Amino acid sequence: MAACPRLAVFKFASCDGCQLSLLSLEDELLTVADRLDIVYFLEATSRVEPGPYDIALVEGSITTPDDLARIEQVRRDAKYLVTIGACATAGGIQALRNWGDSAEFLRAVYATPSYIESLATSTPISAHVRVDFELRGCPIDKYQLLEVLQALLAGRRPRLPAHSVCLDCKRRGTVCVVVAQGVPCLGPVTHAGCGAICPSYDRGCYGCYGPCAQPNLASLTAQLGANGATPRETIVQLRSSFNGYAAEIRAESDRLELPPPGGAPHG
Amino acid sequence: MDELRTIRVAAITRVEGEGGLSIHVRDGAVTGVELRIFEPPRLFEALLRGKALEQAPDITARICGICPVAYQMSAVHALEQALGITIPPPLRPLRRLLYCGEWIESHTLHVHLLHAPDFFGCASGLELAKSHPEAIQRGLQLRKLGNRLLEVLGGRAIHPVNVAVGGFYRLPRRTELAALVDDFARGLEAAEAAARWVAAFEFPDFEQPYDFVSLWHPDEYPLCAGSLRTSDGLLLDVAEFEQQFTERQVPHSTALQAVRRATGGTYLVGPLARLNHCRDQLAPLARALADELGLATPCCNPYQGIVARAVEVVHAFEEALGILRAYRPDSEPRVRYEPRAGRGCAATEAPRGLLYHSYEIDNEGLITRATIVPPTSQNQARIEEDLRHYLPQILALPDDEVALACERLVRSYDPCISCSTHFLKVNWVRQ
Numbered sequence: 001m002a003a004c005p006r007l008a009v010f011k012f013a014s015c016d017g018c019q020l021s022l023l024s025l026e027d028e029l030l031t032v033a034d035r036l037d038i039v040y041f042l043e044a045t046s047r048v049e050p051g052p053y054d055i056a057l058v059e060g061s062i063t064t065p066d067d068l069a070r071i072e073q074v075r076r077d078a079k080y081l082v083t084i085g086a087c088a089t090a091g092g093i094q095a096l097r098n099w100g101d102s103a104e105f106l107r108a109v110y111a112t113p114s115y116i117e118s119l120a121t122s123t124p125i126s127a128h129v130r131v132d133f134e135l136r137g138c139p140i141d142k143y144q145l146l147e148v149l150q151a152l153l154a155g156r157r158p159r160l161p162a163h164s165v166c167l168d169c170k171r172r173g174t175v176c177v178v179v180a181q182g183v184p185c186l187g188p189v190t191h192a193g194c195g196a197i198c199p200s201y202d203r204g205c206y207g208c209y210g211p212c213a214q215p216n217l218a219s220l221t222a223q224l225g226a227n228g229a230t231p232r233e234t235i236v237q238l239r240s241s242f243n244g245y246a247a248e249i250r251a252e253s254d255r256l257e258l259p260p261p262g263g264a265p266h267g
Numbered sequence: 268m269d270e271l272r273t274i275r276v277a278a279i280t281r282v283e284g285e286g287g288l289s290i291h292v293r294d295g296a297v298t299g300v301e302l303r304i305f306e307p308p309r310l311f312e313a314l315l316r317g318k319a320l321e322q323a324p325d326i327t328a329r330i331c332g333i334c335p336v337a338y339q340m341s342a343v344h345a346l347e348q349a350l351g352i353t354i355p356p357p358l359r360p361l362r363r364l365l366y367c368g369e370w371i372e373s374h375t376l377h378v379h380l381l382h383a384p385d386f387f388g389c390a391s392g393l394e395l396a397k398s399h400p401e402a403i404q405r406g407l408q409l410r411k412l413g414n415r416l417l418e419v420l421g422g423r424a425i426h427p428v429n430v431a432v433g434g435f436y437r438l439p440r441r442t443e444l445a446a447l448v449d450d451f452a453r454g455l456e457a458a459e460a461a462a463r464w465v466a467a468f469e470f471p472d473f474e475q476p477y478d479f480v481s482l483w484h485p486d487e488y489p490l491c492a493g494s495l496r497t498s499d500g501l502l503l504d505v506a507e508f509e510q511q512f513t514e515r516q517v518p519h520s521t522a523l524q525a526v527r528r529a530t531g532g533t534y535l536v537g538p539l540a541r542l543n544h545c546r547d548q549l550a551p552l553a554r555a556l557a558d559e560l561g562l563a564t565p566c567c568n569p570y571q572g573i574v575a576r577a578v579e580v581v582h583a584f585e586e587a588l589g590i591l592r593a594y595r596p597d598s599e600p601r602v603r604y605e606p607r608a609g610r611g612c613a614a615t616e617a618p619r620g621l622l623y624h625s626y627e628i629d630n631e632g633l634i635t636r637a638t639i640v641p642p643t644s645q646n647q648a649r650i651e652e653d654l655r656h657y658l659p660q661i662l663a664l665p666d667d668e669v670a671l672a673c674e675r676l677v678r679s680y681d682p683c684i685s686c687s688t689h690f691l692k693v694n695w696v697r698q
Contacts, residue, residue, distance in 0.1 A: 013307040016283045016685045017332020017425040023380060024424065026411035030404075033393040044380065045391030046280040046674075063307045093329050094309040118308055139332060139425040197422040201429045202437040202600070206325060208426070240318065242329065 001079075001153065005054035008040035010074055012060025012067050013094055013122060018085035019043055019059050021142040028146060035153060051077025055152055057145075061087040061094060061122045068119075068128065075129035080152055083125045084145065086138035086242040090210050093138075095122040095245035124245070133158060136191050138208035138242040144193055161192050162213040165205045168196035177204055184224050186238065189215035189248075210243035217252040270294055276670045279677055281381040281391070283333050284684025288673055289519070290654070295662060300654045302647055302677070304520040306684045315637040320346050320606070320628050321432055327624070327639065328426045331686040333376065336369035336421070337617030338639075339430040340491055341624040346432045348611030349628050350604050357598035358434045359491075364590045365420050365427070366490045366615070367583040371413025371458075372424060373618035374538075374576040374583075377681045378465060379406025382573050385675045386468040402464055405457050409580065412447075412454045416587060419443050434601030444594045451591060455584040459556055462577035466560040473657055473676075474567040477649070478532060479540035480512075482616055488548040488582055489541060489616045496544050497527075497534070498565075505614045508623050514640060522684070525645040533649040536620025536642050537680065538575035539566060550589075553582035569653060569679045576618075576681070606632025617642050619683050641686040650680055 009019050023044060025032060039049040056078035062068055075081055083089050091098065098121045125131055135148055144160055151158040161167075165187035169176065177183040177199045185204030187196070191212040198205045211217075217238075238249050272292040279286055284306045291299035311330055318326060323342040328335035340362060347354065354362075379402070380392030389395040396403035414424040420439055421427025429436050482493030483502065495503040495511070503511060512534075514523035526533055542549075542557070543564045549557060557578050566575070612625035620642030627636040654673055661672050 011285060013309055014685070015329050015332040015335075016683075017329075017335070020332045020376075020425060023376065024410075024414060026407040026414070029407065030393070030396055033396075038391075038393065042278055042280045042285060043283060044281065045393065046384075047390040047394075048278070048280065060307075063309070066305075067307060092309075093314065093326060096314045097310060122309075138329065139423075194423070198428050198436075200437075201422050201435075203428065203431075206428075240314075240322075 001054055001155065004035065004037045005153065006039045006049075006052070007036040007055045007057070008051070008053040008074075008078070009038075009043070009057045010040070010059065010070075011042070012058065012071065012088065012125075013063040014060030014085065014087040014092065016043060016059075017139040018088075018137075019057065021084075021140050021145055022057070024142050025146060032146075032149065036149065053078045054080065055149070056081045058083050058088050058125055059085055061091045061124060062128055063094065063119050063122045065119065071125060071128050080132045081125075081129065082133045082135060082148060082152075083131050084135045085140050086136065086208065086210060087122075088125045089134045089136055090243040091122045091124050091245035093242050093244075096240055097122060098245055122245070135160075136209045137193050141193050141195070163192050164188055164212040164215070165190045165192055165194070165196050165199075165209070168192050169199050172196055172200065174199045177202065186220070189217055189220050206241065207238060208242050210246050211248040215248050217248060218255065221252065221256070272666075274666045274669050274673075276674055279674050281384070281678055282682050282684060283331070284682075284686070286520075286682075286684045288654075288670070288677065290658065290669070290673065292658075292662065297655055297658045297662070300651045300658070301517075301519040302651050302654075304522045304647070304684055306522070312637045312639055315634050318634050320349075320626070320632045320634055323626070323634065323637075324430045324432065325426070325428075330639070330641070331683060332425050333373050333683060334369060334617045334619065334686070335426050336365055336417070336430070337615060337622050338624075339427065340366060340615040341613050341617075341622045341639075342626075343430060343432050344491060344613030344615065345611045345624040345626050346628070348613060349609040349626055350432070350607060350611070351609065352433060352602050352604050354434050354602055355598045357595075358601075360590045360593075361420065361435065361438070363490050364587055365417065365430070367587040367590075368413050368416035368420065370583040370618050371580055371587075372410055372417060373413075374580045375406050375410040375413060375461075377618075378461070378573055378576050378580070379403055379410070382678055382681070383465065383468075385678060402461070405461055409454055409457055409461060412450055413583075415450075416447060419447065431601050433604060434599070436600060438596045438598065438600045439594070441594060441596055444591045448588065448591050451584060451588045455552070455581065455588060458577070458581045458584045459552070462556055462560065462574065462581055465577045466562070466574050468573070470568055470570040472568075473570065473660075475569070475653060475656060477539070477567055478527065478534040479543050479565075480534045480536050480645070481540040481544045481621060482614060483544050484548065486548070488545055488550070488586070491615050495614065495621075498543075505623070506612055508612065508614060508640075509625070509638070512640070512645070514644065520647065522644045522647055524648040525640055526648055533652050534645065535649045536645050537572065538579055538618075538620075539569070539572050540620060541616060542566065542575040542578065549578070550582050550585035552585050553578055556581055569676065572679050572681065606630065619643060619681055619686070620645065641683070643680075643682045643684065643686050646680055646682065650677055650682070
């Protein structure tokens with residue numbers, strides 16, 4: 001990679017939170033800006049340069065015809081394309097429309113839907129172009145982002161664990177909310193990275209980092225069922241969340257033969 | 268001879284979310300200004316339907332990564348009204364404290380990294396840091412304090428996890444908040460210095476007769492509660508919001524534009540509106556600083572929004588410090604409730620201005636209808652009107668300079684396009 005690689009940050013359908021994580025590296029931001037030449041980052045700078053880029057960080061999901069064309073251009077321009085966050089990696093909360101009637105969704109929000117150009121689906125970046133690395137989370141963790149940038153600069157793989165949130169609870173010494181309080185928790189099937197925050201605030205993990213490596217969703221839905229929730233209710237909750245369109249959740253949803261969420265969200 | 272001129276700003280930079288601007292000029296007269304918001308719509312109001320009401324704070328937070336707490340606060344207050352519950356009094360200052368963290372985080376981002384570069388001809392805060400390292404470092408450290416507060420009380424800075432309908436999931440331990448006191452005392456001094464820095468900037472000479480709209484409360488600077496106040500003297504219950512204001516759809520924007528229902532007139536929400544209506548409710552040091560800086564009201568120069576923001580940061584530090592010092596965890600974390608059918612609405616003051624939510628829920632506690640009116644969609648029509656009045660002063664300039672000047676004016680609003688789409692590209696059409 002060049003002595004001062006060119007960094008670009010792109011936004012698709014999203015809340016800005018993941019790219020904000022870069023600006024939230026208060027202690028490291030000015031050093032990052034010395035090591036990387038930030039040549040395209042609309043939220044942070046009026047410097048707008050065309051590609052090629054060494055690293056493209058991509059936030060957001062693909063929901064419009066224009067964005068379909070734009071992501072292909074980003075791929076052509078970028079040596080490394082890294083998706084940041086649940087929208088770019090799994091379609092985001094807006095992917096709920098994938099199970100419902102998107103035209104009806106548009107009518108529900110806009111008086112004149114014909115002014116609005118929107119696809120029927122919200123899909124992850126990897127559904128359209130090759131992605132070199134996917135950083136999980138809704139939102140991503142800023143130090144994980146720093147690790148990805150450092151790894152790319154050093155020419156090594158990012159060191160980011162793919163185990164479940166459960167392990168991180170044990171590491172930080174948080175008493176299990178399922179065992180001690182009977183609170184439903186998605187920690188056993190959710191990808192680490194957040195630092196296991198929710199159980200330390202007396203609530204169950206709600207899955208914002210998406211499925212961990214080899215998640216045993218069938219076991220979790222059955223276990224939570226033993227606590228009162230039906231497997232269907234559990235998977236409907238998962239499916240209607242920030243990573244609901246992730247492949248693992250779709251597979252479990254299909255196994256339980258759930259109807260699309262649409263107007264009957266609690267299955 | 269007809270002379271047609273089109274000036275476009277493809278993408279306005281240093282704003283949250285994506286939009287542009289188109290300006291149409293015929294024979295030297297402005298015939299159209301379109302703030303084009305092409306941010307893809309995410310249809311939150313539709314996807315909230317059928318969700319358990321408990322999910323609303325977590326889902327609506329995802330509308331905006333810069334002001335998630337605002338969405339959480341408007342959501343929980345509206346839903347608590349629908350459920351007919353009131354939070355235990357000790358929780359109220361904690362909600363204000365969380366909101367102070369967000370105001371600090373959001374305002375210091377805009378002041379130092381997004382807006383200040385305009386006053387020095389820099390492309391970014393990172394570039395400005397090379398010539399003004401101390402000011403930018405100070406800004407970053409102030410922002411870090413806001414984020415730390417959000418982390419301690421909310422679990423994390425972006426999309427906090429600790430906000431629940433009825434209160435919080437877990438109350439902070441006294442030691443967790445006490446550990447912030449010394450840093451916040453130093454932060455308060457740094458925030459005053461930052462406000463003095465921005466107040467000395469040179470502001471373009473441009474004023475408008477704004478219809479300011481904000482919450483107003485007799486005893487406190489508005490965050491979570493108050494009546495709706497307008498510049499023409501109305502003082503209304505928030506429940507009357509939908510009777511007084513309406514949203515319209517325009518072809519060039521995926522954000523709905525809000526206007527006064529009776530007159531169709533534009534209005535302005537945000538720090539300038541709050542400061543003009545609620546200056547007397549500022550905390551003592553913030554109010555003394557507003558006096559020292561000569562920030563008289565009414566203040567009708569949009570560029571001075573940066574000074575209003577900096578003064579609000581001082582207020583947020585002052586108020587937060589008081590709450591941090593007084594805190595005793597002597598309440599249940601949240602009030603318990605049984606779901607019941609009902610409707611409720613609430614408005615709170617997001618960093619960018621009034622944020623209105625209303626919900627209907629059924630007897631199982633599922634959301635059957637959601638309406639969300641974000642601050643930037645309320646300001647969008649007013650921004651276009653500002654540009655129409657400002658453009659005649661600068662039309663003699665070349666297109667790129669006109670575009671730059673318009674972009675600066677838009678940025679002074681701290682628009683949040685991600686929020687507004689349920690905002691912004693400058694496309695110039697000079698005819």
